[in-house]
Amino acid sequence: MHEIVFRAAALWMAVLLCVSLLTVVRARSSLARVLALDMVTLLLVALLILYSDARKVGYYLDAALVLSLLSFLATIAAARYHSEGEIF
Amino acid sequence: MGGNIGPYIADALVVLGVFIMTLGVIGIMRMPDVYTKMHAASKAVFLGTIGFALASIVTNEWEIIARVILIAGILMITTPVASQVIARAAAIEHELMRSPGAVDESVYDLVLRDELANLSIERGESMRAVIQQRKHQNDIDWQPRHPHVHSHLANDEEQDTTR
Numbered sequence: 001m002h003e004i005v006f007r008a009a010a011l012w013m014a015v016l017l018c019v020s021l022l023t024v025v026r027a028r029s030s031l032a033r034v035l036a037l038d039m040v041t042l043l044l045v046a047l048l049i050l051y052s053d054a055r056k057v058g059y060y061l062d063a064a065l066v067l068s069l070l071s072f073l074a075t076i077a078a079a080r081y082h083s084e085g086e087i088f
Numbered sequence: 089m090g091g092n093i094g095p096y097i098a099d100a101l102v103v104l105g106v107f108i109m110t111l112g113v114i115g116i117m118r119m120p121d122v123y124t125k126m127h128a129a130s131k132a133v134f135l136g137t138i139g140f141a142l143a144s145i146v147t148n149e150w151e152i153i154a155r156v157i158l159i160a161g162i163l164m165i166t167t168p169v170a171s172q173v174i175a176r177a178a179a180i181e182h183e184l185m186r187s188p189g190a191v192d193e194s195v196y197d198l199v200l201r202d203e204l205a206n207l208s209i210e211r212g213e214s215m216r217a218v219i220q221q222r223k224h225q226n227d228i229d230w231q232p233r234h235p236h237v238h239s240h241l242a243n244d245e246e247q248d249t250t251r
Contacts, residue, residue, distance in 0.1 A: 001098040001143065009102050016113045023117055031122045031178050035129055038170060039116060042133045045163070046109065049140040049156060050102065056147050061155035068159060072166040076173050083177035 006054040013047045034078045041071035098146040105139025108132050120186035122178045130171040134163055 020040050027033040045064045052060035077087050115128020141160045144152055 001095055001102055001146070005099045005102055009106050012106055013109070016109060020113055020116065023113075029122060029183060031174055031181070031183060032125055035122065035125055035174055036116060038174075039112065039129045039133050042137060042163075042167075043109065043113075045159065046105070046133070046137045046140050049137065049144060049159070052152055052156075053098070053102075053140065053144045053147060056149060056152070058149070058151040058155055061152065061159060065155065065159050065162070068162055068166065072162075072170055075170040079170075079173045079177040083180040 001054055003054075006050070009050060010047065010054075013043065013050065017043050017047070030082055031079065034075060034082070037078075038071055038075045041067055041074075045071075094146045094148075098143040101139050101143035105136040105143070107136075108139060109136035112136065122183050123175065123185060124187055126171050126174060130167055134167045137163060 017040065020036055020043060024033055024036040024040060027036055045068050048060045048064035048067070052058060052064075080087050109132065112128050112132025115132060116125050119125045119128055138160060141156045144156045147153070
């Protein structure tokens with residue numbers, strides 16, 4: 001990938017991150033907040049994949065892997081706690 | 089014009105992924121309630137991530153490609169599960185459907201539908217508070233769809249075990 005495309009894409013992903021963080025703050029219900037937080041972590045995973053593409057090093061992807069698994073667990077825990085009052 | 093077309097394909101895939109993610113973020117900002125927000129968020133952002141993952145094949149380094157395939161597989165499994173859990177929580181909580189013309193076909197909404205048009209719901213208030221208030225006035229003869237979940241709501245009345 002060319003350098004200019006990488007820079008533009010990283011900048012635009014940062015803008016998207018700021019906008020979705022704003023969405024987390026002003027969400028109407030707590031489930032919408034959980035959903036927006038899940039999307040923030042997915043955007044972070046995508047940003048890490050973009051970095052490892054551009055720099056051609058693999059170790060950003062370890063962080064992306066851990067982040068995707070953690071966001072899955074956090075979403076399920078928050079949603080189940082919100083609806084049923086218990087996680088397991 | 090060199091014959092090396094790989095970086096251009098990566099450019100196109102990255103631009104496509106950023107475009108799809110922008111659609112997802114716009115959807116999660118503009119959609120009125122949780123159900124429609126989920127429609128935008130879970131699919132669009134995941135597809136954008138898949139676009140970035142496909143762009144990484146062009147790097148032609150095995151350690152990147154293997155990890156990206158692993159991440160894409162994990163996301164492909166976990167994103168629908170997370171969306172389903174959020175949708176189930178919203179259905180149990182009776183989150184308001186705010187999109188125009190939407191009818192929540194649970195018992196409560198069919199009872200309360202005529203009043204809901206005139207009801208002013210505050211920010212963050214879900215149907216559960218309204219239902220509980222109405223239930224204290226003994227207006228609704230309600231039957232829980234998920235009895236094990238709603239047991240704490242039914243505590244203040246006699247436990248009908250025949251349900």
